[in-house]
Amino acid sequence: MKINIQKNIRIKNPETRDFLADAYYPEGAEKLPLVIFVHGYKGYKDWGAWDLMANKFAEGGFFFVKFNFSHNGTTVENPTEFDDLEAFGNNNFSKEMSDLDALLAYFSEHPSVDFSKITIIGHSRGGGISLIKAYEDDRIRVLITLAGVSNFNYRFPSGERLESWKNSGVMYSENKRTKQQMPHYYQFYEDFKQNEERFTIQYCAQHLQKSVLIIQGTEDDAVKDKEAFLLNDWCKDSELYIIDGANHTFGAKEPWHSDDLPPDLDNAVLRSITFIFENFK
Numbered sequence: 001m002k003i004n005i006q007k008n009i010r011i012k013n014p015e016t017r018d019f020l021a022d023a024y025y026p027e028g029a030e031k032l033p034l035v036i037f038v039h040g041y042k043g044y045k046d047w048g049a050w051d052l053m054a055n056k057f058a059e060g061g062f063f064f065v066k067f068n069f070s071h072n073g074t075t076v077e078n079p080t081e082f083d084d085l086e087a088f089g090n091n092n093f094s095k096e097m098s099d100l101d102a103l104l105a106y107f108s109e110h111p112s113v114d115f116s117k118i119t120i121i122g123h124s125r126g127g128g129i130s131l132i133k134a135y136e137d138d139r140i141r142v143l144i145t146l147a148g149v150s151n152f153n154y155r156f157p158s159g160e161r162l163e164s165w166k167n168s169g170v171m172y173s174e175n176k177r178t179k180q181q182m183p184h185y186y187q188f189y190e191d192f193k194q195n196e197e198r199f200t201i202q203y204c205a206q207h208l209q210k211s212v213l214i215i216q217g218t219e220d221d222a223v224k225d226k227e228a229f230l231l232n233d234w235c236k237d238s239e240l241y242i243i244d245g246a247n248h249t250f251g252a253k254e255p256w257h258s259d260d261l262p263p264d265l266d267n268a269v270l271r272s273i274t275f276i277f278e279n280f281k
Contacts, residue, residue: 002027003058013102016095020079021067024058025112032063033117033280040124044068046080049252052261053269060273063113070099082180089183092191093199100133117280125149128201135204142279144213144272147220147248150227152199156189205234212238213275215268217246241271
């Protein structure tokens with residue numbers, strides 16, 4: 001099977017700014033189920049083994065899209081590096097939700113897409129964003145979270161650290177891989193507080209009327225497995241799939257030099273493919 005790969009498709013979003021997406025799908029196929037992959041915090045579409053994951057979904061019979069959020073710190077000129085830390089600092093959840101709308105609008109007209117069969121897959125923080133989007137958007141029928149977060153609020157600082165952030169207007173988080181000091185402007189917290197009801201993952205999960213697959217590793221240092229158990233408890237129609245020994249990125253890392261998916265990520269992808277087909281029978 002020949003896979004058609006379209007890299008760095010420019011998506012316009014007047015509410016944020018232009019961003020890039022990749023599409024992977026079997027050549028010549030029509031009316032394929034659409035799968036959208038949402039990266040997490042300090043993530044981007046070309047990280048690690050995401051290309052191999054995209055190819056695996058395409059081989060499975062899907063139209064697979066991965067993309068960079070408009071304010072994830074990369075640029076349309078350089079989508080694999082955090083070249084724009086100013087944009088990163090000005091990112092917020094509202095902008096990410098807007099980008100998802102622009103992405104869906106762009107691919108809704110593609111002749112190879114069956115727009116009645118949409119799945120959204122989110123990794124880490126992207127899992128929380130994906131759950132909220134699945135709750136809000138009737139077009140999305142299936143949700144899959146990979147090491148997805150269950151709560152945005154407690155990831156913000158509190159007390160003196162929050163006051164210090166407010167007073168200075170910025171706080172920094174080091175990227176352990178690149179050693180960059182990545183800024184978060186206080187507007188990020190303000191946007192969350194102004195829209196806290198919308199961005200409460202628990203509420204969205206408890207009112208979600210869709211099929212959900214929650215995939216979680218037992219050795220995840222970034223998102224503990226208790227968050228997966230909470231999501232599973234909250235969702236009405238969910239399956240919890242625990243991968244023993246898997247870490248936060250299911251064995252992938254940046255850079256990824258192998259031509260094969262790491263076993264844990266391959267496991268997650270295969271279960272996801274089966275789950276989607278089970279729900280689109």
